[in-house]
Amino acid sequence: MRYSLCCARCGRDYHDDGRRFRCECGGMLDLQFEPSFRPGMEVGRPYDLWRYRGALPVGDDVVTMGEGWTPLLSVALDGRVLLIKQEQLFPTGSFKDRGAAVLMTHVRELGVKRVVEDSSGNAGCAVAAYAARAGITCDIYVPADTSPAKTAQIEAYGATLHRIPGTREDTAHAALEASATCVYASHVYSPWFLHGTKTFAYEVAEQLGWTAPDTLVLPAGNGTLLLGTYLGFTELARAGTVSHVPRIVAVQAAACAPLARAFEDGLDEPVAIRASHTAAEGIAIATPMRGLQMLAAVRSTGGSFVPVSEHEIVTSLRDCCRGGWFIEPTSAAVMAGARRYARTAAPGETIVTAFTGHGLKAAAKVAELMESL
Ligand SMILES: Cc1ncc(COP(=O)(O)O)c(C=O)c1O
Numbered sequence: 360m361r362y363s364l365c366c367a368r369c370g371r372d373y374h375d376d377g378r379r380f381r382c383e384c385g386g387m388l389d390l391q392f393e394p395s396f397r398p399g400m401e402v403g404r405p406y407d408l409w410r411y412r413g414a415l416p417v418g419d420d421v422v423t424m425g426e427g428w429t430p431l432l433s434v435a436l437d438g439r440v441l442l443i444k445q446e447q448l449f450p451t452g453s454f455k456d457r458g459a460a461v462l463m464t465h466v467r468e469l470g471v472k473r474v475v476e477d478s479s480g481n482a483g484c485a486v487a488a489y490a491a492r493a494g495i496t497c498d499i500y501v502p503a504d505t506s507p508a509k510t511a512q513i514e515a516y517g518a519t520l521h522r523i524p525g526t527r528e529d530t531a532h533a534a535l536e537a538s539a540t541c542v543y544a545s546h547v548y549s550p551w552f553l554h555g556t557k558t559f560a561y562e563v564a565e566q567l568g569w570t571a572p573d574t575l576v577l578p579a580g581n582g583t584l585l586l587g588t589y590l591g592f593t594e595l596a597r598a599g600t601v602s603h604v605p606r607i608v609a610v611q612a613a614a615c616a617p618l619a620r621a622f623e624d625g626l627d628e629p630v631a632i633r634a635s636h637t638a639a640e641g642i643a644i645a646t647p648m649r650g651l652q653m654l655a656a657v658r659s660t661g662g663s664f665v666p667v668s669e670h671e672i673v674t675s676l677r678d679c680c681r682g683g684w685f686i687e688p689t690s691a692a693v694m695a696g697a698r699r700y701a702r703t704a705a706p707g708e709t710i711v712t713a714f715t716g717h718g719l720k721a722a723a724k725v726a727e728l729m730e731s732l
């Protein structure tokens with residue numbers, strides 16, 4: 360496997376020993392890696408994300424539960440058609456399995472026996488599940504108020520759970536300290552996670568007959584789906600497989616919108632904010648570590664940021680559930696943004712979005728929010 364780690368800020372290269380997760384300069388690390396996938400190579404392969412194996416920076420001995428190839432459903436909403444990828448149907452109930460499967464495959468290849476990860480819940484569930492499949496011990500750090508179904512899931516997989524009081528940033532800090540003695544399998548820092556989430560782009564392109572949609576409406580928390588999808592479409596466009604990288608419309612909760620604010624003010628870096636509470640726990644990220652890259656990706660595609668209110672999130676959740684889709688409040692926030700965007704879209708525009716997480720992960724919270732209406 361030919362790859363190297365490269366700082367997104369200063370360009371410095373590093374050899375990968377599994378321990379380095381950011382540059383000396385504080386910049387985030389990306390992978391220098393040339394995918395060898397071309398359409399046709401997937402023919403005859405199982406319908407999972409490994410059908411794009413030539414595009415993935417890992418070997419053949421993969422950690423898998425048959426994940427990927429989620430349905431792309433055509434749904435008419437408010438008189439517009441949205442294509443909604445059913446990412447809540449992954450083994451652990453969210454799209455984070457894409458990243459965790461590739462990251463844990465890589466970590467196992469390095470011979471790592473123990474990892475630490477921090478998350479608002481779903482990435483922790485995914486890393487804990489794939490660590491269990493890989494026979495790797497793991498410690499997962501989450502904010503103390505994380506939905507109980509997610510913490511139960513993490514512990515059920517055999518991971519050691521650490522509930523950290525305070526903000527999401529306090530949780531990250533605790534995990535960072537713990538990582539001094541083992542490998543930090545972080546969905547935020549590790550570029551392997553993004554090479555896993557990029558399979559979202561490969562699947563969408565294949566499901567649309569190897570074409571790119573006009574627009575993608577995606578969540579903007581730490582940007583693992585946004586940056587992975589941007590990476591995937593960038594690779595596909597560079598290879599000439601699709602004609603363009605779709606416009607990315609990024610959704611934040613107005614209560615925690617450091618990127619939407621920066622975008623509006625024409626800034627390159629996330630704005631320092633005082634976040635208030637949002638029902639969308641998966642995107643309650645006040646200081647997104649890859650914020651610089653997220654802003655650059657959205658801008659380079661001619662996209663925009665959509666901040667959605669708590670009221671919009673709850674009404675969107677109710678409407679999705681009434682339509683038969685039991686999704687997380689965070690996913691309802693994405694749908695609120697998608698519906699808002701779709702109202703202004705050009706006629707015939709192809710818009711792809713996603714149900715990012717299953718409602719069963721936050722059932723009590725969903726019930727509470729429905730009652731609040
Ligand atoms: C259900 C759900 N949707 C969306 C997101 C946001 O993802 P990202 O960090 O990739 O922006 C998360 C993150 O935890 C999530 O759990």
Ligand SMILES: [Zn+2]
Pocket residue numbers: 366367368369370371382383384385386
């Ligand atoms: Zn650097």
